[in-house]
Amino acid sequence: MTTAIAPPDVDPASLAVSTRGLRKTYRTRHGRQVAVQGLDLDVPLGGVHGFLGPNGSGKTTSIRMLLGLIRADSGTMTIFGQTVPEALPDVVARIGAIVEQPKFFPNFSARKNLDLLAGAIGVSASDVSKVLEEVGLTDRAKDKFRTYSLGMKQRLAIAATLLKDPDLLIFDEPTNGLDPAGIREIRTTMRSLAERGKTVLVSSHILAEVEQVADTVSIIGRGTLLASGRVADLIAGTTTTVRVGVADPITARQVLLEAGLTVRAEGGLLLVDGAANPADITRRLAHHELYVNELVPVRAGLESVFLELTAGQGPGTHIVTPDDAVLAGAGPSRRSRKGETK
Numbered sequence: 138m139t140t141a142i143a144p145p146d147v148d149p150a151s152l153a154v155s156t157r158g159l160r161k162t163y164r165t166r167h168g169r170q171v172a173v174q175g176l177d178l179d180v181p182l183g184g185v186h187g188f189l190g191p192n193g194s195g196k197t198t199s200i201r202m203l204l205g206l207i208r209a210d211s212g213t214m215t216i217f218g219q220t221v222p223e224a225l226p227d228v229v230a231r232i233g234a235i236v237e238q239p240k241f242f243p244n245f246s247a248r249k250n251l252d253l254l255a256g257a258i259g260v261s262a263s264d265v266s267k268v269l270e271e272v273g274l275t276d277r278a279k280d281k282f283r284t285y286s287l288g289m290k291q292r293l294a295i296a297a298t299l300l301k302d303p304d305l306l307i308f309d310e311p312t313n314g315l316d317p318a319g320i321r322e323i324r325t326t327m328r329s330l331a332e333r334g335k336t337v338l339v340s341s342h343i344l345a346e347v348e349q350v351a352d353t354v355s356i357i358g359r360g361t362l363l364a365s366g367r368v369a370d371l372i373a374g375t376t377t378t379v380r381v382g383v384a385d386p387i388t389a390r391q392v393l394l395e396a397g398l399t400v401r402a403e404g405g406l407l408l409v410d411g412a413a414n415p416a417d418i419t420r421r422l423a424h425h426e427l428y429v430n431e432l433v434p435v436r437a438g439l440e441s442v443f444l445e446l447t448a449g450q451g452p453g454t455h456i457v458t459p460d461d462a463v464l465a466g467a468g469p470s471r472r473s474r475k476g477e478t479k
């Protein structure tokens with residue numbers, strides 16, 4: 138069982154981003170809505186850091202506070218060791234962010250759009266070529282923006298943030314609305330940025346998708362940190378889920394629950410956690426004359442980590458399951474369990 142962990146006492150200068158006790162409430166018609174409550178977030182320098190949590194868990198609010206777009210009620214934040222928002226003017230040149238879809242001229246080509254932006258911030262035409270190359274749009278650079286697919290539009294947005302060669306890229310749900318190919322393209326772009334030494338902070342509610350690209354993650358729920366660390370370490374701490382097919386899933390579920398196992402129903406199948414091994418499930422069910430027709434160990438992933446961390450919290454969180462993620466185009470997992478401990 139993975140447990141929620143308190144962030145270590147680290148030197149903010151060794152981190153790209155750090156927050157302590159960050160809090161934000163919104164005033165709504167129904168009273169005060171707590172969006173972020175005491176968030177402690179640490180993003181190491183270099184690599185892709187997934188900022189993960191279900192819809193409404195406070196990811197966008199946290200990012201907006203970091204970027205000085207809204208004010209925190211309390212707590213502290215640093216970017217590259219400098220306290221923000223006070224020091225934002227000093228660090229802003231090192232940050233590229235996509236929080237909302239940027240506006241481009243639909244009838245101008247991608248290159249023309251970037252040339253205009255480059256001119257505004259004093260960046261040369263050769264830098265425009267470089268960023269187009271970096272996001273894989275060189276061949277389509279002369280095409281009008283309006284003819285671009287959603288994935289290409291998103292890559293152009295990333296190219297725009299790269300013009301000033303920032304050290305930290307902050308992407309809020311960059312794959313929203315993209316098809317599987319578009320999602321893969323963004324993943325590839327994020328990885329190549331990390332390989333060039335940049336820090337990429339990417340938020341998502343699709344844990345399985347970010348699991349494939351992130352080096353480290355912070356998982357939040359209801360505005361607080363639930364877990365953080367290297368993806369491989371977090372996954373190593375979870376039990377393996379077993380997918381069970383049986384003719385009478387209702388009775389089978391009852392039997393397994395009575396045996397103290399955790400059982401979730403999913404499309405006529407059961408997802409079982411907590412068994413010593415898959416054979417233990419078969420034995421318990423056979424004892425009640427329930428015979429399995431499918432028994433597949435499903436590799437534990439970040440989604441399992443999240444479900445274990447929030448078990449018993451009741452409704453109010455919706456996390457996208459791996460199956461949803463596949464439907465949304467996350468594709469097959471390439472994660473490894475061989476990651477060594479920090």
Ligand SMILES: Nc1ncnc2c1ncn2[C@@H]1O[C@H](COP(=O)(O)OP(=O)(O)OP(=O)(O)O)[C@@H](O)[C@H]1O
Nearest residue numbers: 163165170172191192193194195196197198199342
């Ligand atoms: N401007 C606002 N006014 C009132 N409530 C807000 C506002 N913005 C966000 N909230 C609420 O704050 C909570 C956190 O929202 P936030 O958008 O930060 O979450 P999120 O994790 O980014 O979600 P999503 O994945 O859906 O973007 C939610 O309950 C949301 O309804």
